[in-house]
């Protein structure tokens with residue numbers, strides 16, 4: 206098992222690293238402060254093909270793979286989590302289910318604009334009443350002639366309220382199964398849509414420039430043909446979407462952890478106290494060495510999970526481990542980086558302060574740390 | 588219009604640059620190599636011309652084995668093919684000998700136009716474009732901030748201290764570009780994958796008909812006699828505004844002969 210990148214993957218990583226450093230990083234503080242969605246950065250990412258990385262060229266994709274996507278997310282996450290999560294959610298949650306489960310027609314209709322980054326798709330699973338127990342939604346869809354009528358609401362949904370959001374796939378209860386469990390179906394709701402509304406942006410702790418909203422469906426009608434793949438497959442679809450998504454979120458967490466190392470190393474060489482650079486004091490140097498160690502191990506974990514997935518091997522446990530570990534160490538690194546920066550680490554305009562605020566959600570979104578532990582324990586037969 | 592873009596690999600702009608103690612040349616081994624920044628603008632300009640009016644873009648690089656990374660980047664941006672002039676005999680070449688070697692290599696590539704950056708970030712001599720023009724007998728259009736190609740002609744806006752001059756010449760011509768000219772693209776994954784399959788020719792001194800005694804350290808007309816580290820940064824001068832801040836600033840600038 207080797208996690209050295211191929212020449213092509215390394216070239217892509219470098220290309221995104223340069224883009225992140227030259228284009229994304231300079232706007233990160235402004236976007237964080239104002240909460241403005243970074244349309245211009247997203248457009249340029251679209252031109253670079255980042256939104257089409259894991260999809261075939263026939264859908265305007267780049268013909269790459271999931272690892273290519275993870276590398277792009279990791280490099281963006283080093284400098285700006287809001288931009289990285291916008292890509293992660295757009296591809297991992299928005300486009301991927303359409304590519305995996307959609308009919309030929311649905312793929313042809315939706316993927317090209319999504320791959321070019323001209324449009325964003327969202328995935329609505331979580332509800333105000335609960336996210337961890339996602340197999341039990343209250344949002345209902347009832348077939349009325351040739352149309353689904355959707356009623357209910359979804360909470361904390363990424364990418365559904367931007368000017369270029371054109372689709373949200375919603376997990377709905379469409380009936381009851383013989384075993385008493387709800388029948389769940391993913392229904393594609395093109396945006397805008399009568400009966401659909403998105404709230405104002407939430408006032409969040411971090412990820413300020415990422416678009417997160419509550420969605421309401423009030424007798425929202427869409428054609429019966431808008432079922433993603435097959436009726437009743439919603440539960441299986443989102444479970445498998447989330448398994449993959451964990452690897453991508455893990456890549457984002459590793460990016461943030463690395464960004465904390467980058468900033469800390471630079472600052473520890475520059476900043477002087479008691480007549481010497483603070484990095485010359487072991488307490489600071491060892492702290493940063495630990496940050497680097499955790500980042501390295503977390504990176505190995507997500508790349509291994511990704512390898513297994515691409516090889517068609519079982520990868521659920523490894524994906525859960527990667528997500529759990531990398532999000533934990535992202536929070537650790539962000540806390541340690543702010544410590545290295547002293548008072549400046551508590552100032553919002555500093556990247557490490559932003560990383561600190563952006564890190565916490567990684568332990569919550571796409572399955573909380575508790576849910577990851579449940580998955581791992583269950584896989585161990587407990 | 589067929590275009591050759593001269594592309595150089597230089598030590599990472601962000602890294603600390605060093606000269607090697609043994610032969611006083613830039614230490615290229617210890618640091619990561621990147622494409623010379625201005626050459627990215629040159630590649631971009633060539634690609635834009637090609638996309639607008641057809642033709643082929645060939646990358647020409649003189650440099651060690653390692654420079655192939657930079658060639659790949661230019662190919663993944665969209666250049667069609669590349670020529671890599673690589674020979675241990677070239678090590679230590681100065682501007683004069685480099686221009687000779689590049690001119691010889693250019694003879695092996697049919698072209699109408701050569702585009703390059705006005706300078707490289709490692710040596711910063713800014714003389715290669717003019718020397719190349721002189722050696723090849725092509726027209727010299729330097730410091731371009733805008734390029735327009737016509738039928739057998741090329742017209743540029745030449746950046747000057749106060750504005751720009753419009754300069755036009757018949758091809759073949761050598762054009763050097765400044766960074767105002769465009770915004771270079773970042774290679775896409777599709778471009779990176781495609782680059783693998785693009786033709787890359789390597790030339791030795793013999794292949795290009797370069798006389799070995801005219802290049803390298805020995806063939807160079809200039810040599811580095813001595814070097815020392817840059818002195819540490821001095822503390823800046825703080826001007827306190829007591830109603831006369833403006834004139835104090837002007838005084839300072841004047842004392843530095845900046846205004």
Ligand SMILES: Cc1cc2nc3c(=O)[nH]c(=O)nc-3n(C[C@H](O)[C@H](O)[C@H](O)COP(=O)(O)OP(=O)(O)OC[C@H]3O[C@@H](n4cnc5c(N)ncnc54)[C@H](O)[C@@H]3O)c2cc1C
Nearest residue numbers: 328329330331335336337361362363569570571572573575
């Ligand atoms: C910024 C942001 C963006 C998001 N984007 C999206 C999106 O695009 N699409 C989407 O569908 N969702 C999205 N989410 C929702 C996110 O996935 C959920 O918040 C998350 O899954 C947790 O659900 P919850 O908030 O309802 O917490 P709850 O499920 O209510 O959990 C509360 C606490 O209880 C714990 N808990 C729950 N059940 C158990 C158990 N059985 N054993 C032990 N502990 C348990 C949890 O771990 C947690 O600590 C986003 C959230 C945020 C904040």
